[in-house]
Structures are given as structure tokens and as C-alpha cells.
Amino acid sequence: MKDKYHFKASELFKKKRPEDLGLEYTSCQRIELKETLILDSKEEEVCLVVIEGEVDFQYEDKRGTANFKDMVYIPRRKKVNIYSKDAILMYFSAPSDIDTQFSHIDFLSIDKNPNTHIITGNSKNNSKRDVWKFIDSDFECSRLMMGLCEGSIGGWTSWPPHEHAEKREEVYVYFNMKNIFGVQCVYDDMNNPYNVAIVRDGDLIFIPKGYHPNVGCPAGKISYIYCMASKKSGDRNFLDLNIQEIYKIYSD
Numbered sequence: 001m002k003d004k005y006h007f008k009a010s011e012l013f014k015k016k017r018p019e020d021l022g023l024e025y026t027s028c029q030r031i032e033l034k035e036t037l038i039l040d041s042k043e044e045e046v047c048l049v050v051i052e053g054e055v056d057f058q059y060e061d062k063r064g065t066a067n068f069k070d071m072v073y074i075p076r077r078k079k080v081n082i083y084s085k086d087a088i089l090m091y092f093s094a095p096s097d098i099d100t101q102f103s104h105i106d107f108l109s110i111d112k113n114p115n116t117h118i119i120t121g122n123s124k125n126n127s128k129r130d131v132w133k134f135i136d137s138d139f140e141c142s143r144l145m146m147g148l149c150e151g152s153i154g155g156w157t158s159w160p161p162h163e164h165a166e167k168r169e170e171v172y173v174y175f176n177m178k179n180i181f182g183v184q185c186v187y188d189d190m191n192n193p194y195n196v197a198i199v200r201d202g203d204l205i206f207i208p209k210g211y212h213p214n215v216g217c218p219a220g221k222i223s224y225i226y227c228m229a230s231k232k233s234g235d236r237n238f239l240d241l242n243i244q245e246i247y248k249i250y251s252d
Contacts, residue, residue, distance in 0.1 A: 005186060005195040009202025015091070021206040023169045025143060025229040028204065029091040033084040039074065045096035046074040047135060047146050049225050051175040053087030059102045069107035071134045071146060075100040090173050094229040096142035105134045107148075125250060127159040128152050137236045145228040145236055154218040160247035163188070164228075165209030167235055172214075173225045177201040180220035186210045211244050 004022065012030035021028070027044070031037070033055060039046065048055075048071065055066045058081040059074070066072050074080050076096040082089075110116045110132045121127035128151075135146040145168070151157040164170075174182065181200050187193035188210045199205060199214070199222075216222035230236050243251055 005205055005207075006197045006199070007204040012202075012204060016204075021171070022208050023171075023206055023229075024231065025094045026169055026171055026206070026227060027091075027093045028171055028173070028227070030202070031089040031091055033082065033087045033089060036081060036083045039080045039082060039091075041074045041076050041078050041080075041093070043076055043095060044093040045076055045100065045141050045144055046091065046093045047144055047227070048072040048074070048082070049090045049092070049146070049173075051088050051090055051173075051225070053084055055082050055084045055087045055089065057082045057104070062102065064104050066104055067106065069132075069148065071105045073100075073103040073105065073135060073139075073141065073144075075102060076142075078102065090175075090225060092144065092146065092171070092227040094143040097233050098142050100140050100142070103139075107132070110134055121155075121157070121159060123152070125159075126152060126155045127157070127250070128155060129157045133238070137238055141236075142233045143230045143236070145230070145238060147226050148224070149226060150223040151214075151216050151221050153221055154216055155221070156213060156215045157222060158213045160250040161211035161213045161244040162241040163209065163211045163244075164241040167232070167240060168228045168230050169209075170207040170212070170229075171227045172199075172205045172207070172212075173227075174199050174201060174203050174223065175225065176223045177220065180217060180222070182214055182216045182222035184212070184214040186212050
């Protein structure tokens with residue numbers, strides 16, 4: 001039986017729209033780029049994440065190269081040319097009602113900034129992880145909030161379990177995991193979870209609601225892109241969430 005919350009990489013070449021994901025706002029697609037592609041954002045804001053290789057881009061008179069783990073933000077009603085001989089991108093989008101600025105957000109600048117590269121959790125309960133916040137509440141856009149997360153070897157992330165379904169929906173795409181696997185949980189009721197899945201490189205899990213902790217196997221680190229879309233344009237407070245009551249003692 002098909003897991004309705006879970007897509008494999010091979011199922012993402014055709015753009016998944018919100019109705020395909022059980023969501024209201026978020027669309028996504030896997031792009032394996034070997035030529036020039038013209039992207040038209042139309043009435044959406046778009047974020048591209050380079051998960052393999054590098055990509056040359058041209059936006060109006062601006063040219064550049066997006067490398068592994070870089071992100072490119074494209075405002076609504078804009079076109080961007082992208083080119084690569086061999087790269088893989090994840091495409092995320094959500095409806096936008098404001099005009100914003102194009103941005104190439106390089107991983108190296110995010111990584112060295114203590115305001116955008118956060119080390120959280122702790123080693124005692126094996127929840128220590130790195131979070132890189134690319135598009136946060138201080139980034140001008142409509143709905144999207146984007147970043148990367150990497151756990152410790154065999155460690156938990158999204159811990160303590162939390163949810164934010166009233167205000168945001170979320171998608172995880174796992175990458176740079178090679179032969180590592182992880183386990184992703186999505187639930188409100190632990191006795192009747194929405195989804196408990198083995199996730200591997202290239203997989204996507206969508207989270208319309210529920211707590212969503214995950215864990216990597218002892219062979220390595222769980223690593224993923226998170227894409228959140230706010231249900232109300234402009235309501236983008238990253239820490240506006242509800243921690244599962246029985247696990248609040250682990251929130252320090």
C-alpha cells in the first residue's frame with residue numbers, strides 16, 4: 001500500500017502541487033539538470049536548493065553560480081535561466097502576494113554566521129544537530145521559510161517533538177545521505193500515527209499536521225531540507241510552535 005505522506009525521488013520529477021501532497025500551499029519538484037532551463041515563477045515565490053553539483057544562473061543582468069547546499073530565491077512574476085551539465089535541484093514554491101528581491105544565498109556565508117548556523121539539542125540525549133537558516137523571519141518574502149538540518153550520527157532531530165499545523169505546513173527532503181537511512185514519525189496520537197517511514201536519500205515527507213521527530217541510523221547522520229509555508233502571508237515566526245507536553249522537559 002502506498003504511503004500517502006511519502007514520495008521517493010523517482011516520483012518527484014513531475015511537479016507535485018499542494019493537492020498532490022495533502023497540503024494547502026506548498027509545491028515541490030526534483031530537477032535533474034543537464035541543460036538550460038527557464039523557470040517562470042508566475043504567482044508564486046520559488047526557492048531552489050542545490051543538492052548535487054553546481055548551477056549557473058542568470059536573473060535579469062545578474063549572473064552567478066549556485067554550489068552544493070546553496071539556495072536561490074526567486075520572487076513572483078519573474079523568470080530565471082539556470083544551466084548545468086550535471087546537477088540536482090529541489091524546487092519549492094508557495095503563492096506570494098508581495099514583490100520581493102531575487103537572492104542567491106550561499107551556504108558558506110550561512111555556515112559561518114552564528115545567527116544563521118545554529119547548533120541545538122545536546123549530546124546527552126543524542127539530539128545535538130546543526131540547523132542552517134537560509135530564509136527566516138527576517139528575510140523578506142511572503143510564506144516560505146527554508147533551511148537545512150543535519151543530525152548527529154544515529155541522532156534525533158526535530159526534538160523535542162513539536163507541531164505548528166495551525167500556522168504552517170512543512171515538507172522535508174532528505175539528501176546527502178548516501179546509504180544512510182532514517183526513520184521519520186508524523187503523529188498527533190502516538191497510538192495511531194499518520195506516518196512512520198524509513199527515509200533515504202532523495203525521499204520527501206510532507207507534514208500537513210502533527211509532531212514530526214526523526215532519527216538517523218547508527219551508520220550516519222540524517223540530513224534534510226526543511227521547507228515551511230505559512231498559511232497567512234507574512235506570519236513567519238520560526239519559533240511559533242507547540243512542543244508535545246510530555247517531552248517539554250527536553251526543551252532546554
